[in-house]
Amino acid sequence: MSRSARSAASSAARSAARPAASDFPLAGVPAGLAEPLRPHLEAAAAEMVGEIQGLVPEYARPPESRYGRRMRWAVEQSVRQFVDAIGRPDIDWGTVTGIFEGIGAYEARKGRSLDGLQTAIRVSGQVACRRFIKDARRLGWSLETLGKITESLFVFLERIAGAAGQGYARAQGELAGERERFRRRLRDLLVMDPPASDEAIGELARAAGWQVPRTLAVVAFRLDPGQAVPVLPPAFLADWDAADPYVICPDPDGPGQDRLPAAITGTRAAAIGPTVPPARAALSLRWARRALALIERGVLPGKEPLRCLDHLPSLVAAQSEELLDVALAARLGPLMDLAPHRRDALSRTLLTYMECRDNAVAASERLLVHEQTVRYRIRRLEESLGGIMLDPDRRIELLLLLHHLVRLDSGDRRLSPA
Structure with a gap:
């Protein structure tokens, strides 16, 4: 989770600890103060949208675009919710927090951080403060009333930022689980025999967030009972639950070739299959498992990870x-x-x-x-x-x-x- 997401999630936790509405400062402000503000809600929302689009590049979308209309609607709902809370200890925050949970989840699904959204929330707060100061002069509010409204504004901004953080964190967890499911499906597809097409592999790799390598090799393992599963780089695809566990290593002969022996050091026995194109991973796995069987028979050495191509005569004769x-x-x-x-x-x-x-x-x-x-x-x-x-x-x-x-x-x- 990014630093902004962690900060927002922490704010959400603090907000959740607060009593819902009865402890909100606006509850002590006379309800009549809301009426003079209602005719200006749309203008306030429009000013906020304009400032956000000017200061947050990722939100600078055409006003009539779907994204622009959705952003304006969210700002208008937030402004209306805040004004509706004046003098009401029974206000329900579920509507506005639900909106920002959805926005946070949307940002996560698009692969963006929460920095832009948090900046937009701060900018909206600055616009609201300026307008409340003008309203105080225009409507003759006391300093105590202006102070309660300003304090309430900061509590409100913290609450919606926390809701966005919760939505962001939840969506990230869902995306991580979904990506892991795609990775497992991709792993199984690669070692399928007969092999899958390059198109099918590429499509599933994109969904799994895995870059299809030029070549790969499959490593067959034998772990000791109770041995911890080795920690592997994200580019490796592993099946530790198989009867004969294996790991798919991308570009084993490329610049990152040293990662493979380091990743499997400490296993009881390991055999590295031949390097092949991705669609022929099943061939690499088949020969890696045959070499592993010869290691366990004592025919091939097993102190270090064994490469199949270094023992061709034994593998060919064994078949x-x-x-x-x-x-x-x-x-x-x-x-x-x-x-x-x-x-x-x-x-x-x-x-x-x-x-x-x-x-x-x-x-x-x-x-x-x-x-x-x-x-x-x-x-x-x-x-x-x-x-x-x-x-x-x-x-x-x-x-x-x-x-x-x-x-x-x-x-x-x-x-x-x-």
Whole structure:
């Protein structure tokens, strides 16, 4: 809430603490004082409107416009209500306070502050003071009567300003709730599969006050029981109530990319899906959840937020585990027939050797063994496997099989998880 809204709301609270009308200073003024003022009410309202339009730029509208007519009506009702309260302890303020509650709500819905309205109320009070001083001379009021009327004017202005603040605050709360509903609908629309159109996304984003990014990424989370939900910037769209919570991050590779790791630090596990256009957010979420599942299996590291594109081989192989499992016996039969400890050493050596572009020295450094050991194992594998190791068309196939055997297979074929 803006400072002006908080001030108005505070004034409203103070006004609400006052007795309604019996304690209003005008109640002690003779009722007959109102009659000489009534012929001049329209002129007073017109003067106030003119001053407001001259001093408050946002209210400088054509007099015959809908806005201009509405403003003149509100000022006339306020002036009439004040004069009607002279000498009446039973006056009902509901009409005029209702008008200003509506004005305050209107300003909030238009995205404006209450500064202009509060200035307009002060300007109206200044015009009223000048006119009351002239009326005192013209009608022969005593100083005591003029003082009561002036005091009543300030109480009246405080009351209508407070009503405007209440309407403004209530409308802001309603707008915030409505915007949050639109944000939830937008979040669900983005991850819909099949994807929604760009037009539908843009329309809902405008209603939610969310700027559609050029790209986005979806992050899948795993929170510890009882862990507090991370505080995220407004640009992030989150679903913490889903079975698998996720967050939509706009432009993860742009200038604000550092916001993403900072926002998800402290979660038990997090996987960042690939960066995609907004309409393909479902794809990013799908792969983020697959990566998260591999983290929980212990296949992928989970100490830091994991980016899917940094672990393509594991993610691709994980989606074909059944087929790869069957292909192991067909393609790597001699290797699979070995004892587990022998199979593990040879398969890890071959995978590392191929990842190092068939460089035995580099492979030995990664495996922490002598380079001659690597060369010996490779010769043994060439003798047993033969064709598949020498056929360049089978190289990708062999890499996938070895990756599955060494890094994904959680069955008895694996010797150790290292």
